[in-house]
Structures are given as C-alpha cells and as structure tokens.
Amino acid sequence: MNTLDTLADILTRDYCVAREQITPEATLETLGLDSLSVLELMFKIEDRYKVKITDDTPTDLVTVSDVVRYIDSLLARNSATQRPRSSEAPIDT
Amino acid sequence: MTLRRVAVTGLGVVAPLGNSVEEFWGNLIAGRSGVRRLPSSIAQGLRSPIGASVQFDGKDYFEPPRLRMLDRVSQLALVAARQAIEDSRLNFDAERRERCGVFVGTGLGGAETTEEGYHTLYAQQSNRIKPYSVLNAMANAPAAWIGIDYGLNGPMLTYSTACSSSAVALGEAARRIQYGDADVMLAGGVEAPLVVGVLHAWDAMRTLATEDPDEPSNSCRPFSATRTGLVLAEGAAFVVLEDWGHALARGAIIHAELAGYGLTSDVAHITRPTIEGQAKAMQSALLAANLAPEAVDYVNAHGTATLQNDAVETAAIKVVFGERAYAIPVSSTKSMHGHLLGAAGALEFVITALSLMRGIVPPTMHLDAPDRACDLDYVSGHARTARLQVAMSNSFAFGGTNAVLVLKAIQNC
Numbered sequence: 001m002n003t004l005d006t007l008a009d010i011l012t013r014d015y016c017v018a019r020e021q022i023t024p025e026a027t028l029e030t031l032g033l034d035s036l037s038v039l040e041l042m043f044k045i046e047d048r049y050k051v052k053i054t055d056d057t058p059t060d061l062v063t064v065s066d067v068v069r070y071i072d073s074l075l076a077r078n079s080a081t082q083r084p085r086s087s088e089a090p091i092d093t
Numbered sequence: 094m095t096l097r098r099v100a101v102t103g104l105g106v107v108a109p110l111g112n113s114v115e116e117f118w119g120n121l122i123a124g125r126s127g128v129r130r131l132p133s134s135i136a137q138g139l140r141s142p143i144g145a146s147v148q149f150d151g152k153d154y155f156e157p158p159r160l161r162m163l164d165r166v167s168q169l170a171l172v173a174a175r176q177a178i179e180d181s182r183l184n185f186d187a188e189r190r191e192r193c194g195v196f197v198g199t200g201l202g203g204a205e206t207t208e209e210g211y212h213t214l215y216a217q218q219s220n221r222i223k224p225y226s227v228l229n230a231m232a233n234a235p236a237a238w239i240g241i242d243y244g245l246n247g248p249m250l251t252y253s254t255a256c257s258s259s260a261v262a263l264g265e266a267a268r269r270i271q272y273g274d275a276d277v278m279l280a281g282g283v284e285a286p287l288v289v290g291v292l293h294a295w296d297a298m299r300t301l302a303t304e305d306p307d308e309p310s311n312s313c314r315p316f317s318a319t320r321t322g323l324v325l326a327e328g329a330a331f332v333v334l335e336d337w338g339h340a341l342a343r344g345a346i347i348h349a350e351l352a353g354y355g356l357t358s359d360v361a362h363i364t365r366p367t368i369e370g371q372a373k374a375m376q377s378a379l380l381a382a383n384l385a386p387e388a389v390d391y392v393n394a395h396g397t398a399t400l401q402n403d404a405v406e407t408a409a410i411k412v413v414f415g416e417r418a419y420a421i422p423v424s425s426t427k428s429m430h431g432h433l434l435g436a437a438g439a440l441e442f443v444i445t446a447l448s449l450m451r452g453i454v455p456p457t458m459h460l461d462a463p464d465r466a467c468d469l470d471y472v473s474g475h476a477r478t479a480r481l482q483v484a485m486s487n488s489f490a491f492g493g494t495n496a497v498l499v500l501k502a503i504q505n506c
Binding site for chain 2: 014036043
C-alpha cells in the first residue's frame, strides 16, 4: 500500500471522508479537517507507521499531497536514524 | 416597566427513564426507577456503586468527525435541545437571530474528556492528549455547539451553580425575555458525571445513597426515614422559552407559562442548606409571579434524599405555606431519575410543566418509612391526577444558590 492509499484508508475510516474525494490536490479543509483534526491525524499516522513524531507538525499542510510528502519525509528520516544503529551493531559484537 | 410574559413552547429530554419526553414521562408516572448498579468498569472500588445512566450512544446521533469534537455532555445537550426545538416548531430562518439565544446550566462540563486526558498522562504515561480536549471539556461547550448548530446570535451563557445550575439558566433566560432583550431563548441543563474520577470524588463525600441490598433501583428514598443519600445521574433537558406575543403571533402551541423565578443564597456553609434561604427563594419566585402561596397546587421538590436537604426543605415549605403545606402535594422525582446535578433543575421544570399540562402529579417512590422531620404529603408510591393551575419547582445546591421557578398552567394564563 503506498502512502496515499494508507492515508486515504485513515481518512475514510476515521474521518468519514468519501474515498473518491481523496485526491492529491484535495485540500484538507474541503475534506472537513480543521487544524486540530490534522494534529490528531498525526497520532493516527504515528500508530499506523510505528513512528514517533518528535518535531512540531508543520502548520503548512494544506493538501492531501502535502500530508503524503510529510509522511514520506518522516519515514525517510526514521529509517535514516535507524540505519546507523544497524550498521553499528556488528562493531559492538 | 411592564415585563413581558414568558411562554414555554418546546420540551426536550434525554435522561434515565427515557430519551424522549413521552418515554420519560410514561416511566416516571408509572413509578419506575432508572437507578441501577453501575458497570464494574466504572464502579469498581466504590462504596456506593449505583447510578442512573442514560441509554445513549453518541454514535447513533453523530458522525465520527463530529463526535470527536463532542464530549458526552455536549452530545446529550444537542439531542435534548433538538427535541425542544422540534417540539416548538420554530424555524430560526424566520427569526431575527440576534433576538434568539441559549442559556445552559452544568456543574462539571466535559468530565469524560478531562478524565481521559488525565488517564493518558498519568496512567498511560503518555503526552498524547487529544487536540480537542480543551474544547470538549470546557463548561460552555454545550451552549456553544447549540448556538452554532442553530445560528443563535443573541445571548449565549453558561451557568454553574452546582445542583441549581439549570434552574438558574431557565430563570435568567426568562428574564432576558421579560426585559425584552431576546424573543426566543433555548434554556436547559446537562450533566455527564458517570466517570471514574467524578464517581470516586462523590463517593469520598459520603453523601451518596447506600445500595439497597435487595433491589438497587430502590436505593434513592427521598423524605423517608431510611434515606441514605443521593444517587448520581446523567442526562439533559431543554425548553424553548418565548415572548408570549411572539409565540401567539407565529401560532405556537404554548405548554405553560414560566411565571416566576426566585434566587437567594444561603452563604452559611458550603454544603449545609438553610431553611431561611430556601423559603425566601420560594417567596421571591411567588412574588415575581405575582401569586400568593395559596395559589400553589403542586411543589416539585429538590428532594435529594440526603438527611439534611429533605428535612430543611420540608421546614422551608412550611415557612412559606403555613398550615396549608400539609395539603399541597410535594414530590421528589429524584427517587426515580436520580440527581442530574446541573441538569436537575431543567429536567424537573419539564416534569412540572408536564404535570400542569396533563393534570398528573408524579410520585415520590421508595418512601417506605415516615420521618418525623418530613411529614408533608409526598405523593408516596403512586402518581395522582389533580387539576393543577400553579406549580413550583425547587432547586438548591452545594455552594448555597437557591433557585425556584413558578409555572402557570395554560388554562390559567
């Protein structure tokens, strides 16, 4: 499942957004999500991807594709922070 | 200045015993009790594991995105307010919206949200507090949501005077109409206190009724020598109050008249009521209604079933009505629906209005042993038919704010 599909899954299930409304260009506002709903959405993303969002969620997430890009950057950062640990592992042992 | 008359044109109830006026009233006059043993998920460790809950699931009324913005307290309020508006057949599009307002009484506001936040922080050791927590928990959320949903641009206020909160909300709303500040006021009360933290706080006060070992639903026994305390309950009740001329002009059905409102404060002790404070609130409400004590046909008592309240209220009724006190039916419906705290005044106002409309006095249940300090006619055990012209609804409170509302039947208006 790509990021857009996963996000669409969360939005249809937890926010009652119709699947056909969820396009990359759609704004979160037109999907019925205000700024507090977007903050709450981050908890759901943390759970779904088993990541921890440590920074402040950017306030300029306007469209669905903005959120997709943000999730992808989180995942990339997450795997980047994990990689050194796995490469360090052989040295430790 | 001539004060305008206040018509009651809409009623709404979501409470133990029923999620509509008709269902609630049917169970009430049949003497049924909504008091039960609470589920162990919330009642574990309580000295008094009983309460009166509402058979209500917000999911039946609201979509998930909306639901997450509404504490149970706002859900109950919105559903009861909708009923009252539908009953009144008001169309706000035809109204000057700045002349329409909403006043709500509540003691605790969004207790479930507050509790959930603390649970996340202290029990789960997590800082993932829901972003809507402040907006869900704030005491004025129910009034705000009602105002937003119906576009009421007039006065919007929330009153918190513990157990008299919604009697105050109704009385103050009536004043806005009397003085010409508003034409239509939605007024009511709501409480949703059946969560672990709140239950334990009340339990610690030792003011809750002991569970009846044979039948938990009989645990609340106002005016009985065997009374042991109040039973916590949740729910909401709303009314539409309207300028008399405004109601007539749009051809509304007028249920009753809110004729008088009296307000006094005990300022004696944070919990202990005073005979004088309660009596003066009743006298003040009668004065405002321009009625003599002789006119009153029924008193819906505060009647919490605490040792203190029932004796003091009985004495106060005797101060106001003299010898005639013994001839007036006085009942405490809390014996069936429990104590809705901030919503109690509004719910009991609706009951009192229905009594006038239908000529039926609801009973006090579970009064199984007379108390020498409580020797009035409490309509024990069975509802009674009676021709009623004027009735009074009493609401008293921790903190000492006494609020009394006087209603007139429509044939008497």
